[in-house]
Amino acid sequence: MRLPEERASEHAGSVDSPTGESDPAGSDPAKALGAQNVRELLSSADVARTIARIAHQIIEKTALDADDVTAPRVVLIGIPTRGTFLAARLADRIQEFSGVRPAVGSLDITLYRDDLRTKPHRPLERTSVPDGGIEDALVVLVDDVLFSGRTVRSALDALRDLGRPRAVQLAVLVDRGHRELPLRADFVGKNVPTARSEDVSVLLSEHDGRDGVVLRSGSRDEGMSAK
Numbered sequence: 001m002r003l004p005e006e007r008a009s010e011h012a013g014s015v016d017s018p019t020g021e022s023d024p025a026g027s028d029p030a031k032a033l034g035a036q037n038v039r040e041l042l043s044s045a046d047v048a049r050t051i052a053r054i055a056h057q058i059i060e061k062t063a064l065d066a067d068d069v070t071a072p073r074v075v076l077i078g079i080p081t082r083g084t085f086l087a088a089r090l091a092d093r094i095q096e097f098s099g100v101r102p103a104v105g106s107l108d109i110t111l112y113r114d115d116l117r118t119k120p121h122r123p124l125e126r127t128s129v130p131d132g133g134i135e136d137a138l139v140v141l142v143d144d145v146l147f148s149g150r151t152v153r154s155a156l157d158a159l160r161d162l163g164r165p166r167a168v169q170l171a172v173l174v175d176r177g178h179r180e181l182p183l184r185a186d187f188v189g190k191n192v193p194t195a196r197s198e199d200v201s202v203l204l205s206e207h208d209g210r211d212g213v214v215l216r217s218g219s220r221d222e223g224m225s226a227k
């Protein structure tokens, strides 16, 4: 996902308003981006609520329990860029709700992408594997947006070089459809029906200065996938 500011500069102008009235900049987060045809899908509070809900679901589905010695060792692995921040936030919520803090890591998938030769060069990101590795762990891959599924496919290949988890699950903040591979997420914050030409931007304060999710019309080339 390109930075919202980069996209905003490509689409500078007014924001569609449901009422047709103008909104003072700042009262409308989409307008604050200064972009055309931007619709806010999740507010900052929605993002917090959604992360909390996914955390509860992970606790339930992985049987994460401080008193259960048979519970699997859960490792949250974020896919950069924003998946890494989301994984850390999920770990915080899981610890708050269950008393168990899952290990957290980050996985650079750049060299595992299947479009390395056709897309512009991207700098490598950091891979960090928590103490204990991923061997026999229940790994939950975490990303902000699920679209074609090619990023997740790359992540599965990258994981294979780190060890053999007991199982791998996938948590995403937004599933916007348009899969090009037979993949699905185990934990979905919000399913958003989209046109292929639209773009979903997840904003996280650690990286973008504020939390939110916005949908932008007509800013993605037909048939293009992000990774």
Ligand SMILES: O=P(O)(O)OC[C@H]1O[C@H](OP(=O)(O)OP(=O)(O)O)[C@H](O)[C@@H]1O
Binding pocket: 001, 002, 079, 080, 081, 082, 083, 143, 144, 145, 146, 147, 148, 149, 150, 151, 152, 225, 226, 227
């Ligand atoms: O399912 P896919 O079609 O692969 O699309 C989803 C990916 O696209 C975005 O990453 P992007 O490549 O824009 O990089 P970023 O994470 O650095 O923003 C997003 O963060 C997902 O990782």
Ligand SMILES: O=c1cc[nH]c(=O)[nH]1
Binding pocket: 001, 002, 145, 147, 176, 198, 199, 200, 201, 202, 225, 226
């Ligand atoms: O809409 C999209 C598609 C892929 N990746 C994103 O971040 N947004």
